Amino acid sequence: MRDILILIIIGGSLPFILFMPWIGVLMWYWIGIMNPHRLGWTFITDMPVAMMVGVVTLAALVITRDRKPLPFTREIVVLLIFTGYITVTTYFAWSHMAWVQWDTVMKILLMTFVTPMLIYGRTRTLLLILVVAGSIAFYGFKGGLFSILTGGAHMVLGPQRSFIAGNTDLGLAMIMVLPMLLIIARMFRENWVDLGILSRSPKIAGYAAYSVFWLTAAAIIFTYSRGALLGLLAIAPFMFLKMRRKGSLILAAVLAVTVIGVTLPERLVSRWQTIQTYEEDHSAMQRVQAWGVNWNMAVERPLLGAGFNNVYIPNSVWMSYANFEGPWHPNTARVAHSLYFQVIGHHGFGGFAVFMTMILFTLLTLNRIRRQSRHIPGKEWMGQFAWAMQVGLFGYLVAGAFLDRAYFDLMFAMVAITIILRRELDTVEAPAPQQVGTENPGHESSSPAPRDFVRTPENVQASHAATTDRPMSRQAP
Known part of the structure; x- marks a missing residue:
């Protein structure tokens, strides 16, 4: 029944995508990030549903007039350079499996x-943000609730045979969207x-979104991932500063520990303690060995690296680049x-420079959007969402230091959203007062501003004239 339901949803969307291709973008990210077909039991799990949606979307893109030219921002330029660069490194790759991974990455880049x-x-952009964040929030809500009910006895995992299948993979994804969930909750709560x-x-939507936010935070902890823990610790201060009623949160935490006696499961504490004793952990040392192999490959080929899927090269070649051999067997931590x-191992130091430039430009653009849009x-x-993606990408960079998810479609989705927000910001004309309910996709009316924005004396009068006179709802906790 689950397989049939998913097939009906995806198959039923194809006619709508043909006439409204922007729906195809939402469907593609829903399938690519959430992987709903992997939650099935039988035939749907192996169906190329993403390809079906992607092909129809591209066909509709060709015939539709409902599209805009590709904005040639600096992010787009670097993405084009990166696309060409990884194609060259794949041509000179060591493994015959390199073109398999190239095909996967190119599909992600194409949709970007x-x-x-x-x-x-505004409407389409917000719907895309909701789809991207909600696709991961589904597992955060489910995993957090399950962990609380079971006392954290089990590890939170993602759907099998997907980008987020492993505990560390899912933990990274939830870290990236957690700040977005906070802003989504505030957006709904304050309308x-x-x-x-x-x-x-x-109010109902806001409280529901806040519940998803807190359950996702709990789910990150109970992935039992050390990388996810470090990522959560990295973004926690930024989110705490963004929250309101900080005193109440601190008081609730103190009461939970001192009065109620809430403690972390022993298994969780033991797992985290291995961060301090990584040299005694074979899993951690295998990672150190693999880091050395990829580094040495890049030193030998600084502009090309070894290409995609270098893990498939012969064992003798792999170990020839290792700095040491470990006591584990077999000695192949690929x-x-x-x-x-x-x-670095795939594309050398040249490809790494292009990749990091893309992320740096994205962060700088998000900072510009955050400052100017107020x-x-x-x-x-x-x-608000620019801030959320800034923090989420920072968490990605921290937790990603211990996870090979450089070609994560969620990260490229954030790059695409950044490009969209920049274009929307750059094309804004001088605001004029409008009556509520007169907006259209090209000219949107103003809406109540988030409460934590700091107004400057110069724009107070203009902002007051552009907003509605509807009273703001009460602050959410």
């Missing part, structure tokens, strides 16, 4: 280019923008377990 062409305007049926009951060493009435929500 297509997304800004079909997604524009910043009108999203139709999603905005009908802002997976890089670090996005940095993964890119001065444009009705566009402040862009700055």
